[in-house]
Amino acid sequence: MxxxxxxxxxxxxxxxxxxxxxxxxxxxxxxxxxxxxxxxxxxxxxxxxxxxxxxxxxxxxxxxxxxxxxxxxxxxxxxxxxxxxxxxxxxxxxxxxxxxxxxxxxxxxxxxxxxxxxxxxxxxxxxxxxxxxxxxxxxxxxxxxxxxxxxxxxxxxxxxxxxxxxxxxxxxxxxxxxxxxxxxxxxxxxxxxxxxxxxxxxxxxxxxxxxxxxxxxxxxxxxxxxxxxxxxxxxxxxxxxxxxxxxxxxxxxxxxxxIKEAQQTMLAYQNGDLDVAALAGEQVEQFKADPEFTNVAAGYLWYISVNQKVAGLENENLRKAIALAYDKEAIVNNILKDGSVVADFAVPQLLATGPDGKDFRETTGTYLSTDKAKALEFYNNAKKELGKETFKYKMMVEDTESAQNVAQFIQSEIQTTLPGVTIELEVMPKKNRVERMQAGDFESVLTRWGPDYADPMTYLDMWTTDSPNNYGFWTNSEYDKLIKSAKDGELALNPEKRWEELKKAEKMVMDEAVILPVYQKGNAVMIxxxxxxxxxxxxxxxxxxxxxxxx
Structure with missing residues (x-):
């Protein structure tokens, strides 16, 4: 009632x-x-x-x-x-x-x-x-x-x-x-x-x-x-x-x-029903010369999280194959067009400055860059190790237009690059996506994380064994010890050494394809x-x- x-x-x-x-x-x-x-x-x-x-x-x-x-x-x-x-x-x-x-x-x-x-x-x-x-x-x-x-x-x-x-x-x-x-x-x-x-x-x-x-x-x-x-x-x-x-x-x-749909958003903006509105895809090209257009750097990292408790996804070679199979440049340049940049990392650009006065990304490497030939090599190794020729996984995605466009492109790229892999998209409101992730009720998901504070730990702490945000259920005791020390142990008392060890922590996450990075968000906005x-x-x-x- x-x-x-x-x-x-x-x-x-x-x-x-x-x-x-x-x-x-x-x-x-x-x-x-x-x-x-x-x-x-x-x-x-x-x-x-x-x-x-x-x-x-x-x-x-x-x-x-x-x-x-x-x-x-x-x-x-x-x-x-x-x-x-x-x-x-x-x-x-x-x-x-x-x-x-x-x-x-x-x-x-x-x-x-x-x-x-x-x-x-x-x-x-x-x-x-x-x-x-x-x-x-x-x-x-x-x-x-x-x-x-x-x-x-x-x-x-x-x-x-x-x-x-x-x-x-x-x-x-x-x-x-x-x-x-x-x-x-x-x-x-x-x-x-x-x-x-x-x-x-x-x-x-x-x-x-x-x-x-x-x-x-x-x-x-x-x-x-x-x-x-x-x-x-x-x-x-x-x-x-x-x-x-x-x-x-x-x-x-x-x-x-x-308002989730891009065309509806711009109609509302043009009608005076909005003062601030986000642009997506082709709209960016259409309005970027408008004096009310602005481009804003953002810290959000979009990535695919894979549930390692799901059969096959515990295999590192399969995860790496998927991570290398989609064209990130095409995603940021042809689909988003909003100032987003390719993410070949777990810790975004412009997040934090170290004791050396440099941005974290300036002195660290890049990982899991698009390489379809290498993806196929990893895939063939995975098939041998798993004793399978075909794989089918569901990927959750929230029901915003831009997220769906990116997910559909990734779906096509993976299925084309890795013959025998099928990706089925599950579209839902963000709240439902988050609830499913929290419950561990998913196989893979296109998700995002925004930095809560200006330190690499705002990302790296997510993948410790007991973290409530470790949705993929990855566990590594060496990584756990490193992060704990950087939070409240010996490393916490030595800023220079801590900074270098955090770079090693990111490398551990990327080397095992704990997450499959896609892009760092930029925002194209009309004001x-x-x-x-x-x-x-x-x-x-x-x-x-x-x-x-x-x-």
Missing amino acids: KKVKKLLTLALAMTLSISLVACGGAKSTSNNSNGTQTTQGSDKTLKVQFDVEIASMDPQIATDGTSFEAIAAVTEGIYSVDKAGSPILAAAESAEKSEDGLTYTFKLRDAKWSNGTKVTANDFVFAWRRLADPKTASEYAFMIGIAGIKNAEDVLAGKKGVEELGVKAKDDNTLVVELSHPVTFFESLLSFPSFFPVNEEFYKQSGDSFATSPNTILANGPYKISSYEPAATTIELVKNTDYWDADAVKLDGIKFQV KKSVSNIEFHSVGVTRIFKNVTKN
Whole structure:
């Protein structure tokens, strides 16, 4: 019955929305159930396209870039980042670091949640403990360990209680964090949504409904939610007038619209229904001379993950054969055309700079480059080792147009290059793809990973044996030891040696074709000339809308 009511409500809302557009889009206001006022048709509302649905608005549960963008628009952590991507104080007004780099003391600003409750240090303690708590089963719990917070690994393993995590509220305005070892990128980590605060009393009152509607989402950031429900195709935000820096927020709100098909997206943009829209394929050629066109470098790595528990895919030669069988240059130049670059690596370009002052990729090699003749050699060896002449595998792909275009090309290339291999595509919404991957219910999948922080570990940590993101179930004890040492062991105390060992770690992953890289994403974007100051980032939250203006 509840689902029927929701559908009726949604249908009515869509009807009202269409009626307003038909009448010329005049301004009107309405109140939702928690009293938040929404503005329809406001010239100061930014209209942004998403190509996939928001999976979760829960900071400690969300795992995808789309969700992180929306969460970061309404919630603020200890730090945010500036235009250059450097950490800047946000919810905290000051930070003090001990000489040994092991203790941080943050003084919070005088700030309020959108229900009028004071933002306190306990909001961070509660959120971080919740992130680390095995009962939460957060896929991003590992971030507590990456941050080097004292006792994190023992808490994550269930050996110690969450109250022993190295974070405490000295008083309402003072948060003290203890680390087990210095972490050079600690401040940047705290700008990531997994570390955002949650009001404990509100969370408990919301129960299982937490973060699923405007009534169960609190904001302490630039905007607050006025319209949202899980898997919705439209999400509306309004300016949060209780935000401590509200004077800097010039928009009335933001309207996120999920549009997956490229032609429909551009029609909406040209009709004025979108201010920000992504281009794909032939559209890039068509609009790249337009003054509203821009190309943005991104950090997302797209790759094929293969489930090594599936018969045949445990064979290294077969994995290498598949990895070398598709033309990556054709994918980026003929299909995407959006500034994406060929990925012959596991750690992207422009991610992190080492102790030598150079980008990680500058001093590392390339791996698994397209080579169809070599692919056939690996394939013939695999057939001998496996005693088979034919192989059939399913490959999951999300239902966005660009992802499907790439998957179809890869399917054709593999089947042509490796006679006897059949690839069957399974198309589904991203949320379903992620759920299937998390359950291990797949054979292969075209997927992506965006960097959460500016260090190679944001990728390399994924392939340790116990990582919740090790979807292919690869295991290598030598690799596990190396990564653990780089996180909180001897290597963590020696930046130069650590950097060199991380290069070896990437080589181990690539040499065994743990993942089959395809491309590093670039974004071709249309932005209305009336819109300024969208901040694009290749690490962490990819778009920040706090300082946007719309004339």
